[in-house]
Amino acid sequence: MSRVKATVSKVNLITILGACLALSCARVGVAKAAPGKGAAPFDPPAVYLTWLHDPTTTMTIQWHSNGGRDDDVQYQRLDKRVWHTANGSHHPMPHSDRIVHVAELTGLKRGTDYRFRFSENSVEFKFRTMPRNTKERIRFVVGGDTMDPLDMLDESFEETSRLAAKQDPMFAVIGGDIAYANGNPGLVGRWYNWLATWKKLMVTSDGRLIPFVVAIGNHEVQGGFNQTPEKAPYFYSLFALPNKRSYRVLDFGRYLSLVLLDSGHTHPIDSEQTDWLRQRLGGRQDVPHLFAVYHVPAYPSVRQFDNGVSAKIREHWVPLFEQFGVDVAFEHHDHVYKRTHPIRAEKIDPGGVLYLGDGAWGVIPRKPRDRWYLAKEASKQHFILVTINGQNRSFLAIDSEGQIFDQVNQSASYAKTPQ
Numbered sequence: 001m002s003r004v005k006a007t008v009s010k011v012n013l014i015t016i017l018g019a020c021l022a023l024s025c026a027r028v029g030v031a032k033a034a035p036g037k038g039a040a041p042f043d044p045p046a047v048y049l050t051w052l053h054d055p056t057t058t059m060t061i062q063w064h065s066n067g068g069r070d071d072d073v074q075y076q077r078l079d080k081r082v083w084h085t086a087n088g089s090h091h092p093m094p095h096s097d098r099i100v101h102v103a104e105l106t107g108l109k110r111g112t113d114y115r116f117r118f119s120e121n122s123v124e125f126k127f128r129t130m131p132r133n134t135k136e137r138i139r140f141v142v143g144g145d146t147m148d149p150l151d152m153l154d155e156s157f158e159e160t161s162r163l164a165a166k167q168d169p170m171f172a173v174i175g176g177d178i179a180y181a182n183g184n185p186g187l188v189g190r191w192y193n194w195l196a197t198w199k200k201l202m203v204t205s206d207g208r209l210i211p212f213v214v215a216i217g218n219h220e221v222q223g224g225f226n227q228t229p230e231k232a233p234y235f236y237s238l239f240a241l242p243n244k245r246s247y248r249v250l251d252f253g254r255y256l257s258l259v260l261l262d263s264g265h266t267h268p269i270d271s272e273q274t275d276w277l278r279q280r281l282g283g284r285q286d287v288p289h290l291f292a293v294y295h296v297p298a299y300p301s302v303r304q305f306d307n308g309v310s311a312k313i314r315e316h317w318v319p320l321f322e323q324f325g326v327d328v329a330f331e332h333h334d335h336v337y338k339r340t341h342p343i344r345a346e347k348i349d350p351g352g353v354l355y356l357g358d359g360a361w362g363v364i365p366r367k368p369r370d371r372w373y374l375a376k377e378a379s380k381q382h383f384i385l386v387t388i389n390g391q392n393r394s395f396l397a398i399d400s401e402g403q404i405f406d407q408v409n410q411s412a413s414y415a416k417t418p419q
Contacts (some may be wrong), residue, residue: 046098051106054253056130062102071102087103091101102240112129113208126207128375134389138252142383145360148360149219156363158201161202163383163397173213174214174215176265213250221266226268240395281320291327292317297357299340299348299374301377304399336377338366339408382400
């Protein structure tokens with residue numbers, strides 16, 4: 001829990017940061033400068049939002065500095081005049097002279113707009129907490145494999161991100177292979193670029209930063225597979241993770257759960273992670289919208305069906321998905337778009353699990369194979385727009401030109417009643 005103290009703001013006027021030359025001011029109202037006393041306002045090179053706990057009442061703010069040690073965040077509701085202060089912490093970013101700061105805001109009001117800043121002389125940013133339930137439409141985007149290692153200008157990553165932000169999603173889910181830095185000390189600049197692009201482009205039309213949650217992929221790790229957390233120094237440093245572990249579950253009130261898994265990169269698929277998965281899914285059978293997110297697909301669209309990682313996921317995780325009612329598994333890694341038929345017990349079954357992916361946000365797409373379980377495949381850069389409205393949900397595949405090229409609709413099981 002954050003130690004919070006209330007202070008009355010001395011700020012009477014907020015002015016837009018001149019000329020918006022900094023990356024943080026990509027849209028009007030995104031970052032505003034509080035009046036200072038001559039000094040340039042503090043504008044961190046990276047500012048990004050995620051969650052450690054319930055997104056309806058908390059927000060975790062992370063930002064970078066070049067050696068600063070001030071971990072306080074000041075925040076207020078847009079409709080109030082009182083500023084509060086949350087105390088955070090900091091740690092060094094590996095292979096960098098940057099400091100990573102983390103502060104979790106708790107006790108927030110559901111479905112409410114807030115602004116935050118790092119001092120009276122810093123730019124300001126906005127966010128919104130998630131709503132109490134699905135009476136308000138929930139929208140978020142999903143994708144993976146975001147920054148192609150051969151795209152030196154990151155144009156594809158930027159273009160897809162710009163289109164994703166235009167959907168005004170409440171948050172984003174990134175399923176691994178994020179900056180393609182491979183834990184390499186010489187590629188730290190790729191993370192600088194990725195975070196700067198996110199700060200600049202992943203902003204809603206009314207100027208709110210778009211939070212994101214991440215799963216780990218092989219390109220976060222030195223060696224890719226069967227490694228330890230120490231081999232993924234950037235991933236574990238940059239992202240706030242409960243228990244400093246790559247697999248977790250994030251519950252949005254009682255209406256949505258995201259189960260984020262490690263497909264054998266820094267934690268084995270079987271044994272402890274599978275036991276953990278069984279327990280977490282067993283306690284969420286009444287969640288009306290239950291999704292799994294991980295990197296390597298159980299049902300690949302490009303790689304061999306019997307590759308070792310996919311086979312292990314089908315052996316250990318897929319039976320649990322089917323047993324405990326996972327609705328959709330978001331998969332990545334293969335660099336195409338795929339939608340499977342609903343699958344249960346290795347057969348097409350209307351009551352089975354839908355697998356969506358396969359990770360081509362910014363990478364060069366590959367050519368999918370013809371497989372019995374594929375209902376739709378396409379060699380396209382894309383993201384998936386998910387909309388939840390009560391018991392109903394839809395999934396739109398949107399390509400890098402902004403065109404919808406696939407859609408599927410579902411209804412939550414009658415056994416799952418939204419709270």
